[in-house]
Each structure stands twice: as structure tokens, then as C-alpha cells.
Amino acid sequence: MIMPLINGLKITLKHMFMKPVTLQYPTERPNVAPNFRGLHALKVAHNNAKCVACYLCPTVCPAKCITVQAGEDENHDKYAAVYEIDMLRCIFCGYCVEACPVDALKMTQTFELANYKREDFIFTKQALLEKK
Numbered sequence: 001m002i003m004p005l006i007n008g009l010k011i012t013l014k015h016m017f018m019k020p021v022t023l024q025y026p027t028e029r030p031n032v033a034p035n036f037r038g039l040h041a042l043k044v045a046h047n048n049a050k051c052v053a054c055y056l057c058p059t060v061c062p063a064k065c066i067t068v069q070a071g072e073d074e075n076h077d078k079y080a081a082v083y084e085i086d087m088l089r090c091i092f093c094g095y096c097v098e099a100c101p102v103d104a105l106k107m108t109q110t111f112e113l114a115n116y117k118r119e120d121f122i123f124t125k126q127a128l129l130e131k132k
Helices: 003-016 057-061 096-099
Strands: 038-044 066-072 077-085 105-107
Touching: 003 066, 057 066, 096 105
Parallel strands: none
Antiparallel strands: 038 105, 066 077
16 A cells, blocks of 8 residues: 555656756757748848749648749849748648749748737748848
């Protein structure tokens, strides 16, 4: 009758002195897995986004959170004049990255996306451009 109680206390005491599981968040940063899918980023080529406005990313997006509008430069090359992602609708599936034929989009390891206003969750082309 007393042995099960002692065995239970042994297990409790063993776990009590183990490494703490909780992180003290702002000061301690979590280790993010290498394949973590966070905030999107548009890759830059020749001081502009690599996106050629092929419309594949909004087509494959199951959440329909990507808006692309094409523009044309003086050489008659297509580019994304408007590129927006609504992060409140995004499910971070990564289909947009897989579908991109020119490898213009990637998912970063940024996970801190908190804001106070709904408008701040719509990331425009300028906000998504990759920081070097």
C-alpha cells in the first residue's frame, strides 16, 4: 500500500529537478526548426522582386489569401505591380512556394506576427521584399 505512493513520489521528485520546459520568452528565444514555415518573403533580383506575375501562387493557395496584379515594363516583361498576402487568412501550407516557377517566393523563420489592427496583417510587396 505504501510502495506505490513512494514510487509516485520518486517519479515526481525526479521530474521536479529536470531542466525547465517553459521558456522565459522575450529573453529566451525558442529554437525554430529548419523546415519551419513562417512569414513569406519575395526574393530580390536586380533591385526588384523576381516575381513575374504568373498567377500560380494565388491559383494554388487553398486559403485564397494572395493577391497579384501584373504590370509590364518598357521591355514588355511582366512583373508583379501589386503583390499582397493576407496573413490572417494564410494557413502557412507552403503551396505558393512550391508552385512558383521562378523561385521568387520563400518562407522565412519569422514567427512573431502580432499586430493591433487588421490592416497590418496585409503584407504588401514592399513589406515582403527580402532584407539582405
